Structure formats: structure tokens, C-alpha cells
Amino acid sequence: MKKVILTFCLIFAYTQISTAQIQFGIKGGLNYNSNSVEEVGEDIFDGAESKTGYHAGIWLRLKVPVIGLYVRPELVYTNLKSELVYKATATSTSYNFQKIDIPVLIGKKIFGIGNIFVGPSFQYILDSEFEISDISSVETDNFSMGIQFGGGVELGKFGLDIRWERSFSGIESSFINNLGNSVDFDTRVNQIIIGLSYRL
Secondary structure, eight states: OOOHHHHHHHHHHHHHHHHHHEEEEEEEEEEEEEEEESSSSOOOOEEEEEEEEEEEEEEEEEEEETTEEEEEEEEEEEEEEEEEETTTTEEEEEEEEEEEEEEEEEEEEETTTEEEEEEEEEEEEEEEEESTTTTTTEOOSSHHHHHHHHEEEETTTTEEEEEEEEESSOOEEEOOTTSOOOEEEEOOOOEEEEEEEEEE
């Protein structure tokens, strides 16, 4: 009898796992970083204006019917750009910022085609640089963490979502100016993300 019960439990567990929906695909879209450069202890930049950036990556979604939620980890490359004035020389420059994002989202389907989600976003800074010779040797903390939440719709294999990302803290950065001095500043990522996805 115990073997029958154990066999039944194993069969039930297997059917639950096998009915779990695993989907994956690609994604891309636009990013608008609302607050990319802030001063830290010294007034060194002026007129910072964020420009539209972009992202591209892959995603995986695991849904277990019994729970009614899904987990969606993503691996995304993000490129952001800001225009600003370096006050020491009154020179306009661009600040380019590249990172890898790994959001791990918990979501729920609503009304058949909609979904809402929230979760942490782990970020690894690949590179950051200014486009003027007065600023060189830019160094940025490699790891940071934030949170993403938003919602979207899915029509067939296509999905469209909008999300907001907020950093838990600023990202400490520094550069060497033309006098050879190290100057600290804050690079933080608080952005609106519009993404288009395709399920493979």
C-alpha cells in the first residue's frame, strides 16, 4: 500500500512539473534614464540631460499552474547616454554607460493577455566614459542593485511592456581630470524601460 501511495505521489509530482510552462525568447527596446549623473561633494557638472538609450537580451519564463505566478529571469545588455557640461572647462560632452542587467521578476498574468511583475535587478557595469580628453580614466563600481516593476500585454508570440527601474543607491564613480586630480561623482540608474519581446 505504501508503494502504491509513493508511486501515486511521484506520478502527481511529475505531472505537475511536466505541466509547468517554460518559455523563452529575445527582447529589445528603449531606455530613458531620468537621473544619470549627480554631483558628489563637488559641483563639477551642469545641465545634465539624459538621452534615450537601448537594450537587448534574452529571457526565460517558468510558470507553475498550481502557484499561479511565474518567474522571469533576464540577461540584458543596456546602453545609456547623457549630455552635460564639464564646468571646469565649460565643455559639452557625452557620458556613455554600458551595463549588464539581470532582473529576476515575479509576475502574474491578468485578463488573459496582460501581466504585472516586480523583482530585483542585479547590474554589472561594463564600461563608462566621457567623450572629451579633459576627462580620462573613468572608474565605476562594477556591481549595483535595484528594483524593477511594471506591466505589459502579450499578443501571440509578441509582448510589449513598460517598467520602471530604481537604484537602491548611487553608483560611485571617479575620473582623472586634466590636472591629474581624481574627482568623484555619482552615476545612478533610475530609468523607464519600454521593451518588445518575442517568444521563440
